[in-house]
Amino acid sequence: MRFPIPGTNEPHYLTKARHYWNPQWCADDFFLESSNAHLFFFQTVGAVTQVLSLSLTAVLGRITAFLLLAVGWYRLIRVLCPGLWSPLITAWFYLALAAIGNFSGEWIIGGIESKVFAYGFLFLALANACEQNWNRAGIYAGLSITWHPVVGIWALACSLFGLLCLGFLNRARIDRAMTTSCIKTAIPACGYLILCSLPGLVPSVALLIQGNPQDSFAANYIQVFYRLKHHLDPMDFDLFSYLLYAILLVAWLFLVRKESPSFANRFFQCFIIGSVGLAGIGILLGIGPRPASEMPYYAFRMSLLKFYPFRLFDALLPLAFSIALIRLIQQYLFHSATEKAKPDWLTLSLCKTILVVLCLGIFTGTLYSAWNHPPVHKMSLSQRADWIDACEWIQNHTPDDTLFLTPAHTTDFKWYAQRPEYVTFKDCPQDASGIVEWNRRLKYLRKWGQEYYNKGFDDRALQALQQKTGITHLLVKRLGPFTSIDPIYQNRTYKVYQLP
Incomplete structure (x- = not known):
């Protein structure tokens, strides 16, 4: 229910x-006719759209x-957190945290897009890296980059x-033979x-090197401080996000203090610290006065911010x-007791029952939150219902070569109407x-609307719009209101x- 079809970004x-x-x-x-940033997704999933409908x-x-x-x-959790039910319980906790909020608008569970595949391969890469299966880790890491270069x-x-x-931590135990083996x-x-x-x-590198320096500068500014500022500009994140993730970070650092110093644990901990470091760099790059042009070296800073430095921190800290929380529960409930203080069967069963009830309660609360969340x-x-009705009428009663102006901030006109749009914010x-x-198209439409709002949208206004944009409907x-034309359909x- 929280992600009906079509869902976020679908x-x-x-x-x-x-x-x-x-x-x-x-x-x-x-x-649709602009450059293809996620080319592999379009090549693979796009082939399915030629056989099945968009919804299927x-x-x-x-x-x-x-x-x-x-x-x-499952692979990653079983490596880091032994126990048959650990993958399911950690998933419940993770979904509960995701329902509370996020840091920079990042999500994993939602609609289908390339980053969902990328995170799946990333988890497989991390699991194999923790087990020191480096060839498999390299394959999965490469596939993660292929599906979503920024994530990978x-x-x-x-x-x-x-x-x-x-x-660095093990430098005293590394000898020449070990170094040679690692290189091989x-x-x-x-x-x-x-x-x-x-x-x-x-294709991603080719996309980055396209365009002239002037366009690149303008595009960076539009992306970071306008279109995607909720993902890229740390000054746009709300205070609750900072407090939530600060609490999570402090709690995580506290919980991992006494974890076993195995390679898997240490590698994963350092990986997460690396994501924290990236987010910290992103905050340093973005913090400053607004408008952003008043920041020192803002052109350089926004050219780095556009690469989503907060993404892994946002998704993986929870x-x-x-x-770490499940490991702590396992340790104190089932493994930390000495033989002398080993709990009896009744106490152990009671602890397990309490844990199951707690986890089911969290999961039920998450489902309830999702059920009551407003649609995307x-x-x-x-x-x-009126929106879908209008789009379906357009699909059935207008030619394929029309070009539509649609309401601001709508996202799925092409999904239902299957007609092209002049421009849309999403x-x-x-x-x-x-x-x-x-950006130029959006500015023109805004200027056009403001210019004729008081004068009235007469023939002259519609003629100017059509000649400048090619819009037909x-x-x-x-x-x-439009004084010279009547609607061909309305609900x-x-x-x-x-347009005439």
């Missing part, structure tokens, strides 16, 4: 995936991605940081990593805390020139107009 990803394989579908849509593709994609995520989760590369950086920390092991693992990461890394489309039930391209053009909620909430 119209954004799946419509572009469908257009990748069938360019005639929603042809001339500005976003979302269902199949969720099943596949969440199954991969579950396998990776930051994870690789944190992994290298963890290995360096462990090497690392070479094939690095080869697997590079090979498996190329399908996603190459996971680390959940693991932020419409009332009647407005939502569907922002990821290449520099595309971001600049996206309007789907409006409050925009208007309780929305009206559809055809």
Whole structure:
């Protein structure tokens, strides 16, 4: 219920995936014809959209991605937190924390998109790294980069940081033979990593080097301090997020003090510390006066902020805390008692029952929270019904070569209407020139609306709009009134107009 179909980002990803394989579908849509940042996702999942509907593709994609995520989760938790029920209990705790809030808007469980696959492979990579199966870890890390380069590369950086920390801590015990053995092991693992990461890394690097310096500067500013500031600008995060994650961090550091100094534990701890360090760097890069242009070296700082330095910290600190908490419970309830003080069967059963009831209560509370959470489309039930009704009428009664102006902040017009849009706030391209053009289109529509709001949207206003944008149809909620044309369709909430 919390993530109905289409869920978060699914119209954004799946419509572009469908257009990748069938360019005639929603042809001339500005976003769909922009550069493909997540090319591997569009190449693989997009093929399914040619056989199944978008809704069925979302269902199949969720099943596949969440199954991969579950396998990776299970492998990682079993390495770090022994016990048959540990993966399930940590998942309950993690979902409960996710329901409370996050730091920079990052999530893992939701709609289907490339980062869900990336986190699944990341968990598998971490599990194998903790077991020192370096070749498998390299393969899974490379696949994580392929599915989502930002997630995968930051994870690789944190992994290298963890290995360096462990090497520094164990430097007294490292001899020449061990160094030689490590190098021989690392070479094939690095080869697997590079090979498996190329399908996603190459198009991402090509995307970064596109455009001229002027467009790159403008695009960075638009991304960091306007379109994605809720993900990238630490000055935009609310105080509750800082307090929540500060408490989680302090609690996690307290819980891991007495954990066994095994390689798996130490490596994972250093990995999480690496993600904390990235977030700290991000805060230092973003903190300062607003407007951001008053910050010293702000051009350089925003060029680094656009790479999501808070992403792993946001997603994985709750996971680390959940693991540490379950390990503490296991230690004190089942393993820490000496033979003399070993609890009897009744006491042990009572402790287990209390733990099960507590975990089920947390899980039930999380489900209740999800059930009562407002839908991601932020419409009332009647407005939502009217929205889908208008889109379906458009699909059935307008030509394929139309170009629509749609209400601000709508996200799934193409999903239901299957017609191109001139521009939409949600569907922002990821290449520099595309971001600049996206911003120009939004500014023009805002200026056009302000210019004719008091004069009235007459023939002159509609002619100016059509000549400047090529828009042929309007789907409006409050925009208007239009004095020279009548709607060709309307319901309780929305009206559809055809420009003369």
